[in-house]
Amino acid sequence: MPKKKSPAQLQREIDEALTSKPAKRLTSLSDNPAKWAAMTDNWSAEQRKTKKTSNFKKYVLHWYPIDQDTWQMWATLGDEVVASLFYGKNSPADVTLEGAIEVHPEHRRKGLATAMYSWAEKLSGMKMAPAAQHTKDAAAFWTSYRNK
Numbered sequence: 638m639p640k641k642k643s644p645a646q647l648q649r650e651i652d653e654a655l656t657s658k659p660a661k662r663l664t665s666l667s668d669n670p671a672k673w674a675a676m677t678d679n680w681s682a683e684q685r686k687t688k689k690t691s692n693f694k695k696y697v698l699h700w701y702p703i704d705q706d707t708w709q710m711w712a713t714l715g716d717e718v719v720a721s722l723f724y725g726k727n728s729p730a731d732v733t734l735e736g737a738i739e740v741h742p743e744h745r746r747k748g749l750a751t752a753m754y755s756w757a758e759k760l761s762g763m764k765m766a767p768a769a770q771h772t773k774d775a776a777a778f779w780t781s782y783r784n785k
């Protein structure tokens with residue numbers, strides 16, 4: 638099980654990332670270790686909502702509805718949150734789903750986003766569609782995902 642980092646260690650990592658050379662700088666909030674620590678802290682309250690789980694490699698995916706047209710999925714490794722997908726229909730008439738996904742920087746390029754989108758599609762019977770505007774990472778991910 639991954640060892641929980643102390644607040645002091647997290648602060649050191651954030652300071653280092655914020656002041657280091659451009660190549661190592663945080664490029665988005667999803668890269669911020671404090672964000673992932675906060676998500677993991679909230680996870681103990683959230684996990685009782687879980688309606689379905691699925692295993693993917695060493696990760697566990699957790700799913701629950703927020704309302705009729707909106708759902709939340711988490712990925713955990715041990716008791717750490719490593720990915721979050723909030724997704725839904727833009728309107729009740731929509732036949733596609735749009736998602737806001739973030740994967741922990743240390744767990745990217747391991748197939749997590751692909752596994753979460755695929756499971757979301759399987760559960761709803763609808764296809765995920767790219768947002769009108771997205772990040773550089775999301776554009777690269779979609780180039781791969783739309784060819785699956």
Ligand SMILES: CC(C)(COP(=O)(O)OP(=O)(O)OC[C@H]1O[C@@H](n2cnc3c(N)ncnc32)[C@H](O)[C@@H]1OP(=O)(O)O)[C@@H](O)C(=O)NCCC(=O)NCCS
Pocket residue numbers: 665667736737738739740741744745746747748749750751752771772773774775777778779781782
């Ligand atoms: C976009 C993001 C969610 C992708 O998650 P992921 O779990 O790393 O994606 P996957 O491992 O399923 O990627 C599948 C394929 O997509 C492509 N891909 C994904 N991210 C890529 C990147 N940054 N650069 C190039 N190709 C990429 C690759 O072909 C990859 O397969 P490969 O690793 O075998 O080459 C992740 O990079 C992330 O959280 N980024 C920061 C937050 C963000 O931008 N979110 C999207 C806005 S909603």
